[in-house]
Amino acid sequence: MALKSIGIIAIPGAEGSAFDHGAFDPKTRRVFVAHTSRDSVAVIDHDTGKHLASLDGFPKAAGVVADDGLVLVTNRGAASLAWLDAESLKTLAVFYTGQRPNGVAIVAKQKLGIAACIGDDHHPPVLQTQHLTGKQHRIDLPGQPRWCVTDAAATRVYLAIREPSMVLVARLPDLGDVQHWRVPVGGAHGLEIDYQRNR
Numbered sequence: 001m002a003l004k005s006i007g008i009i010a011i012p013g014a015e016g017s018a019f020d021h022g023a024f025d026p027k028t029r030r031v032f033v034a035h036t037s038r039d040s041v042a043v044i045d046h047d048t049g050k051h052l053a054s055l056d057g058f059p060k061a062a063g064v065v066a067d068d069g070l071v072l073v074t075n076r077g078a079a080s081l082a083w084l085d086a087e088s089l090k091t092l093a094v095f096y097t098g099q100r101p102n103g104v105a106i107v108a109k110q111k112l113g114i115a116a117c118i119g120d121d122h123h124p125p126v127l128q129t130q131h132l133t134g135k136q137h138r139i140d141l142p143g144q145p146r147w148c149v150t151d152a153a154a155t156r157v158y159l160a161i162r163e164p165s166m167v168l169v170a171r172l173p174d175l176g177d178v179q180h181w182r183v184p185v186g187g188a189h190g191l192e193i194d195y196q197r198n199r
Helices: none
Strands: 024-026 030-037 040-045 049-057 060-066 070-075 080-085 091-096 101-107 112-117 126-131 136-140 144-148 155-161 164-171 179-182
Touching: 024 070, 024 144, 030 060, 030 070, 040 060, 070 101, 070 112, 080 101, 080 112, 101 155, 112 144, 126 155
Parallel strands: 024 060, 101 144
Antiparallel strands: 024 030, 030 040, 040 049, 060 070, 070 080, 080 091, 101 112, 112 126, 126 136, 144 155, 155 164, 164 179
C-alpha cells in the first residue's frame, strides 16, 4: 500500500526544531507529539487536522503513548515519566525514572506505565513499570533499550534492545520471568505486535 500526503498541519515553533514520537488517543481522537527541541508536547485534533495546544514542561520529550484518555510522556532531559489527561490536557502526575527514558508503553485500564531508560556513564539502562498510584518495579537491562510494547492481555512487555540485539520479554507488572530473544541482525529498535496473526 503506497502512502500519500493528505495535508500539512502547522505547529507553532516547529521551524528548525526536532520531534520524536507521536501517539493517537482513540477516546479523544487527539494526536500527541513529542516536540523534543521545545521541551513540549504538541496536541492535534485528528478530525479537523488542526493544532490545539503546545503543552510546556516536558524536558527533551521523547516517547509518547496514549490510550483511553490517558497519555504518557518520557522526559529524557528530566529522567521522568509524565501522566496526562487527554481531555483536559492537565498533568496528573510526574514520576522519576532511570536516566534518559526513551521507549514507553501504557496499559490504561490498569493505569500502568512502562518506561525503558537508556542510562548514562554513571547509571545503567533500566526497565521500569509505574502505577499511577505510585507503585514501581525496576530491573537492570543488558543493553540500551529502544521501543517497547505489551501483548493484548497486558501480561507481558516486549522491549527492543539495540546491543546486544534482542527482544527482552518480562511479566507485568513486576517484570519477572525475564527472557531474551536474540535478533540475528544488529540494532533492534522499533517494535510492534500484530495481534490478529500473533506475530
